Amino acid sequence: MPEGDSLFALAARLRPILAGKTLRRTDFRVPRLATVDLSGWRVDDVRSVGKHLLIDVSDDDRRCTIRSHLGMDGSWRVFAPGQRWSKPGHTARAVIGVDDAEVVGFALRELHVDGRDDDGLAHLGPDLLGPGWDAERAVANLAAAVERDPGLTVSAALLDQRIMAGVGNIYRNEICFLLGAHPSTPIADVDTQKAVALARELLWDNRLRPIRNTTGLPGRANHWVYGRENRPCRRCGTAIARMAGQDRDRVTYYCPTCQPAIGSRTDPAPGRK
Ligand SMILES: [Zn+2]
Structure with a gap:
């Protein structure tokens, strides 16, 4: 079951795969985000806050954060480009492609594309594993x-x-x-x-x-x-x-x-x- 430590470990695993890379493809399969296309943007960081995974991205003058919550059944998995997914495609909610990897979020409970000021997390208390733990x-x-x-x-x-x-x-x-x-x-x-x-x-x-x-x-x-x-x-x-x-x-x-x-x-x- 994903708890704060699972998300910390997930961010640590995805960071070297995504950080510093240019997004070649994004596909957000929730109606609210259906028209959002971040291809060409760069990944600045991957981090966790509480039970949320945050992927910070930017282009020349815009910045945003792809924020997800796994809930009970969600997961992020990493595939080689063109590799067959290990989960049913209809459960995919987010597909993030870079040159040498495809990172797919399956059955996510929440998926948002936020501004970069962590507004979507303002309701949270201090993050037990965050740099500002208090x-x-x-x-x-x-x-x-x-x-x-x-x-x-x-x-x-x-x-x-x-x-x-x-x-x-x-x-x-x-x-x-x-x-x-x-x-x-x-x-x-x-x-x-x-x-x-x-x-x-x-x-x-x-x-x-x-x-x-x-x-x-x-x-x-x-x-x-x-x-x-x-x-x-x-x-x-x-x-x-x-x-x-x-x-x-x-x-x-x-x-x-x-x-x-x-x-x-x-x-x-x-x-x-
Ligand atoms: Zn006892």
């Missing part, structure tokens, strides 16, 4: 969110990209475990500085890893709770529980012992290994 601002945003909604849960707060950008469903689950917090705990009852620090640490450590690991444990013990329904908790042995979410990308996993529901906590929260 933990204090993220903590302040959390405090402000609690003011607006005192019942805001730790789960909902972690996923709210306006507070900080980059956490997706896997990290949400893992951070709740590391906080010793049941996912429906009000964020007001959680150490928000620790929550922000954990989010940053986990995403940063994983930004270029081929396989995401939130546990620091060897072997294939990559997650504490995510995807581990009915399997024993790595800390206490209790069977991991699963709650279905409203959306299929919002499934929640937790340890009923390490993450007791509010009011039922008897032991101190487990510290991170």
Whole structure:
């Protein structure tokens, strides 16, 4: 599932393929962008902000940014010119051709061509992997969110990209475990500085890893709770529980012992290994 670290790695992979190159072909297969043609423009940079991929392009006096969000099923793939695509053509939303490669965005949830001032991202909180990462601002945003909604849960707060950008469903689950917090705990009852620090640490450590690991444990013990329904908790042995979410990308996993529901906590929260 693409989270902030996946996008960071994707930008790092596409940057050497696209940056500095002249676009030979662009084909945006969404109605709003059907007439946009950026062929002849140059790629200045490829970067990520939160869960968005940004391709900065310019010609002599104009600059714009191709911005996409993968959502649940989206991907960007790289092909040699003329190579057969590995995904169905009707799911392609963007085709970006340079002399020696064709970069195709499939099943993108969002695709925009913005001005270069990142207006389309103005709603986002600080980017967990960005050069301007600001933990204090993220903590302040959390405090402000609690003011607006005192019942805001730790789960909902972690996923709210306006507070900080980059956490997706896997990290949400893992951070709740590391906080010793049941996912429906009000964020007001959680150490928000620790929550922000954990989010940053986990995403940063994983930004270029081929396989995401939130546990620091060897072997294939990559997650504490995510995807581990009915399997024993790595800390206490209790069977991991699963709650279905409203959306299929919002499934929640937790340890009923390490993450007791509010009011039922008897032991101190487990510290991170
Ligand atoms: Zn446990």
